[in-house]
Amino acid sequence: MTITQDGARSSVDHSSEKRGMNLTLRVWRQNGPTAKGKMVTYKVTDISPDMSFLEMLDVLNEQLIMEGDDPVAFDHDCREGICGMCGVMINGQAHGPQQTTTCQLHMRSFKDGDTIDIEPWRASPFPVIKDLAVDRRAFDRIIQAGGYISVPTGTAPEAHSILVPKKDSDAAFDAATCIGCGACVAACPNASSMLFTAAKVTHLGLMPQGQPERNDRVVNMVAQQDREGFGGCTNIGECSAACPKGISMETISRLNHDLLGALRAGARPKS
């Protein structure tokens, strides 16, 4: 692909017409949560640089089915980087070499002849279902512990009766863009879910509507992530570096601040 100085591809360059790449894939195969897994090597040929990473896996799977083999199981859904369903380790990096979701990673990030290692998220609270698909319901249980504002349908006041400074609303939005993909946990050497939890604590804690439950929310969500078996946060920052939505480490500072305040105020997790 020809990239002009300002980064734009020339409009007459149809890179899809370029010759495809030949790649070696080493894929984690594991036939169920308790089965023993191993890396298995496959070859794919004529891969277009305009393909998404998942479209490349589609090619592999169509090939495997036609050969009578079991296709590689992987989670995916929206394929536009917002549902958070996809996510694999690519050459040891969560979602691969770019800071995006696996579905938005394109094969132009690789070159002909590359060998690519593909593995599932590795963290004990995310047990493998099959191959690259893992169970991330632990995240839902952290939300259940307090990641909400209690407002039954129909009880809300008129929207403009709640003013939110733009600065706070924007910062809350930034935290609220977390898609719950689990890359933060996969990237963390401790398999900590702190960035996920902190994103929700920050989002709701910055809004006036979130204040009444702020103390209970943080203590209960932190207690739940401990119960799920996620590791402790040691401020390494791999989580934020791998986060496709760029959730900031500041959210973790905010969580720690809130947690300390809540504990000092006497808030204790529900048992």
Add this chain to the structure above:
Amino acid sequence: MPLELFTVGDPIADTKAPSDVAIGERWSERRFRGRLVNPANRRKMTVIVVGTGLAGGSAAATLGEAGYKVKSFWYQDSPRRAHSVAAQGGINAAKNYRNDGDSVYRLFYETIKGGDFRSRENNVHRLAEVSVNIIDQCVAQGVPFAREYGGLLDNRSFGGTQVSRTFYARGQTGQQLLYGAYQALERQIAAGSVEQHARTEMLDLIVVDGRARGIVARDLVTGEISTHYADAVVLATGGYGNVFYLSTNAMGSNATAIWRAHKRGAYFANPCYTQIHPTCIPVKGDYQSKLTLMSESLRNDGRVWVPKERGDTRDPREIPEGERDYYLERIYPSFGNLVPRDIASRAAKNVCDEGRGVGPGGLGVYLDFADAIGRLGRPAVQAKYGNLFDMYAQITGEDPYATPMRIYPAVHYTMGGLWVDYDLQSTIPGMFVIGEANFSDHGANRLGASALMQGLADGYFVLPATITEYLADAPFDTVDDSHPAAGEALQNVQNSVQRMLDINGTRTPASFHRELGKLMWDMCGMERSEESLRKALDRIPEIRQEFWTNLKVTGDGQSFNQTLELAGRVADFIELAELMCVDALHRRESCGGHFRAESQTPDGEALRDDENFAYVAAWEWTPENEPPVLHKEDLEYEYVHLAQRSYK
């Protein structure tokens, strides 16, 4: 029209809206007249909700809060994945915060007009009324909508309207609204009022003594097929745009739940009404698995154009102003780039058909932000549309700040769906259908930012209020697997799963899906004709025949088997595609997203035929080899007068 394609049955009508009072009072009157269920009785009643998008998630949470026992089903790992998450632009509400002349009546009027006079007045008026409550609810939940410096909510404009009534959260409004509903749902799961069934797919409906009493579902992880019972069943399983294989829907979005309910007796309304969204990233290659939408909100500031001359392959930045055709501004001066979606899409198709399209294959038009960047500055454009620009750059490898984006229409939404009455109840008593899965509010064309509005209106406010009338007679007699209807449904699912595994042919489910999708796009896409539809109707039975004799699914039914999941969905898409083509063929008029080549005005706009087609086409399933039965619901316009739509 040869008789064998369909037969005409008795007309159908909504009997639930209280038509004896003025339209503005019908919804409150309906709520008053409907029977209620007292709080102590609610906990004795079970409601199944399938799907956890904006409609299903909000309905399950609200019913749980009200005290019913709710069983919630979804096919992904978490309810937060539902494809509502991908809606970008915003949600309409008649708040009139901009003091620009908006009102409930105006939103009602514009939605009826935008739908090209093919929707039901009563439902649409209610939608407009409820819209204001949705914003209140979502703000209280902490949804971080865009705000002004004074702390008030911001609005923007969308297609088909001349007021600013769209509330938004940057380009991720659907995500933020969905998380609001998701968090409310998780709160109810924690409270024990909602029982969760993750990674579980509904594969049949159990109808006992004429009432929907449960579902057959498959656990996608273990492969276990099981029955689940309730006093009422709510389907909130979204649209069927993936019939076209390439669409902006999620890969897993499917028609299986509504289609199998259709085969149990629920009428399917207006299946041919498909929305082709004008601003999507163009197709790049055969390997392509899905298309990505660029929010319509981009048309607020972006200008759509193509070169005046055919075959002009210059870099767009080198094409002088005088040699560009800003065709939407030229043809539709009063709405300009903000014409409704169906009109913008066909205009793009027309300029490309003329040979003035840009990019690979000539299937694209420019969406240019150079003026906006010049006028507002790059930071302002970035703040409004940053995530959309990033997404475009990620997918295409081009920098949209530096060079115009290329866009082309793609299948996005389906206005058709299961027929429901004013109470959102289908033709099967006890089965309700909400959100995109029903047909109710958008007529032949949905306006931008109205899908989120409808999903949340149905789930938070409408269904929880109307279902009480039905549940007032509950709880019904206990049903279990020993009931013949339950046993038959269970056996039916087990058989069809086994049948797909046993074929062991030579073609993958994806290859059938791709073939079907291309056929539908070519023959039943942006423009349909008698000829193209007949071709499709000749070909689809052949595809179905080959599917059931030459399908290849590896693995077994007792494990996590994504190929098997897809095969089941494709089987249903093939059957639904046939009904879509029959519906499109029988409707010999153009309206909204349904453009029949034979029915156009001299200047190429959609030409409706109100005398013959001002009705909802509700189709009844008949056993194989018998033609479907058409039931007509006449559309009466008491308030908005039928008129030729004009956005000029």
